[in-house]
Amino acid sequence: MAGSRRLYSDLAYLWPLVSPPEDYAEEAGHWKDAIRDRLGEGRHRILELGVGGGHNLSHLTSDFEATGVDLSPEMLEHSRRLNPDVEHHVGDMRTVRLEKVFDAVLIHDAVAYMLSEDDLRAAFVTARAHLRPGGLLLVAPDLVAESFEEGRVLRWDIPPPSRPGAPEVEVEERLTDPDPADTTIESWITYKINDESGRRVETDLHVTGLFPLATWVSLMEEAGFETEILPLPGDGDGCGEHLFSGVLYRRWQDRRRSDSLDARLDWKHAIDQRGAEEYR
Numbered sequence: 001m002a003g004s005r006r007l008y009s010d011l012a013y014l015w016p017l018v019s020p021p022e023d024y025a026e027e028a029g030h031w032k033d034a035i036r037d038r039l040g041e042g043r044h045r046i047l048e049l050g051v052g053g054g055h056n057l058s059h060l061t062s063d064f065e066a067t068g069v070d071l072s073p074e075m076l077e078h079s080r081r082l083n084p085d086v087e088h089h090v091g092d093m094r095t096v097r098l099e100k101v102f103d104a105v106l107i108h109d110a111v112a113y114m115l116s117e118d119d120l121r122a123a124f125v126t127a128r129a130h131l132r133p134g135g136l137l138l139v140a141p142d143l144v145a146e147s148f149e150e151g152r153v154l155r156w157d158i159p160p161p162s163r164p165g166a167p168e169v170e171v172e173e174r175l176t177d178p179d180p181a182d183t184t185i186e187s188w189i190t191y192k193i194n195d196e197s198g199r200r201v202e203t204d205l206h207v208t209g210l211f212p213l214a215t216w217v218s219l220m221e222e223a224g225f226e227t228e229i230l231p232l233p234g235d236g237d238g239c240g241e242h243l244f245s246g247v248l249y250r251r252w253q254d255r256r257r258s259d260s261l262d263a264r265l266d267w268k269h270a271i272d273q274r275g276a277e278e279y280r
């Protein structure tokens with residue numbers, strides 16, 4: 001079951017209100033640094049799979065040449081308005097083939113909709129198909145298995161309406177894992193909306209994937225990426241704290257099969273290596 005995902009269809013008009021572009025500025029700075037650190041200076045060609053409303057991407061378009069793909073035409077409409085110079089395509093990150101090559105592929109929170117290891121593999125193969133050798137894959141799931149907490153309720157931090165008459169929205173999300181033996185969890189979301197047509201409550205269900213850090217790293221390595229885990233500031237709820245960075249091996253034989261997985265999983269070690277100050 002994929003859930004109703006109304007936030008990306010009939011309720012997509014809420015997206016800029018409940019998750020405004022400004023909220024992505026700090027995190028996008030880390031994405032920019034990760035790209036610059038690995039690819040150097042230059043107006044690199046970047047592709048975001050699952051670009052959604054393009055809120056994260058909007059902070060990267062002045063530095064890079066961007067293309068966006070998403071399953072939802074409604075979400076792409078938001079991104080087109082916000083990012084008029086970006087090329088947009090409707091497509092599924094597991095199967096889309098643009099027949100173009102980029103310097104970096106980004107997959108932000110949309111990667112949550114990869115429900116199985118096969119879905120994740122397919123998304124990483126799509127990334128590889130769109131990268132030059134030595135290109136960069138950045139992936140940032142909201143949640144990993146290590147930070148999941150059964151029954152947690154998230155109250156979205158939404159700014160007050162920016163102008164009189166704009167809808168007021170409150171969002172509450174409850175995370176639950178009905179079957180801990182599989183790789184999916186559920187988000188039951190309630191939207192309380194107060195607008196010119198009155199007050200109402202809408203509900204939504206999102207089924208998303210949940211994988212341990214070791215799975216992320218080993219599937220990225222399997223797809224041909226030399227992978228490390230970088231810390232992100234997160235939102236204080238244990239969400240959005242990991243950025244997986246993978247550089248596409250120039251030759252398949254170069255993959256670091258023999259490295260200890262534990263060594264690569266220790267992101268604190270990664271911070272020490274990169275200089276703790278850089279990530280404060």
Ligand SMILES: C[S@@+](CC[C@H](N)C(=O)[O-])C[C@H]1O[C@@H](n2cnc3c(N)ncnc32)[C@H](O)[C@@H]1O
Pocket residue numbers: 008024049050051052053054055056057069070071072075091092093094108109110111113
């Ligand atoms: C939370 S939104 C992304 C928001 C985005 N990070 C932003 O900055 O606006 C998640 C997006 O994933 C997209 N999505 C879900 N499954 C997908 C798939 N298989 N391929 C491409 N996009 C997908 C949804 O349509 C939705 O727009």
